[in-house]
Amino acid sequence: MSALAHDSVATSKRNRAAITNSSWRLEGVDNRTAAGRRYRDLCMAFADDLGGADKLSTSQSATIRQLAANLVESEKIQAAIVKGEKVDHEQFVRLSNLQARLQRQLGLKAGAAAEEGPTLASLLASREPA
Numbered sequence: 001m002s003a004l005a006h007d008s009v010a011t012s013k014r015n016r017a018a019i020t021n022s023s024w025r026l027e028g029v030d031n032r033t034a035a036g037r038r039y040r041d042l043c044m045a046f047a048d049d050l051g052g053a054d055k056l057s058t059s060q061s062a063t064i065r066q067l068a069a070n071l072v073e074s075e076k077i078q079a080a081i082v083k084g085e086k087v088d089h090e091q092f093v094r095l096s097n098l099q100a101r102l103q104r105q106l107g108l109k110a111g112a113a114a115e116e117g118p119t120l121a122s123l124l125a126s127r128e129p130a
Helices: 003-011 034-049 058-082 089-106 120-127
Strands: none
Touching (some): 058 089
């Protein structure tokens, strides 16, 4: 296929995969479910941490999808632990290690808080007449 033919196919949204048109969608996943919404929210949060979805490379988007899916699964195991259910602790450790590696690969710092906005006290102080 020539470069020209490839370009004309790539511009039509109907000829591209759904994941290309909406980078946080996965085939067969209903984003109306709790897990689907959590996955999408995690993807968007990680993308925002990296400057926004429009600034991500294809590789970064793929890594974010993998990290979000990993976290959804990890959170299911965490919930089972808290409920007192039996879990595969080795699987949980593997998921945690993968999560840390993916975060490092993306340049995300574990536990890094988002930039803090103004405090309530500073907002109220700015409204007081001088």
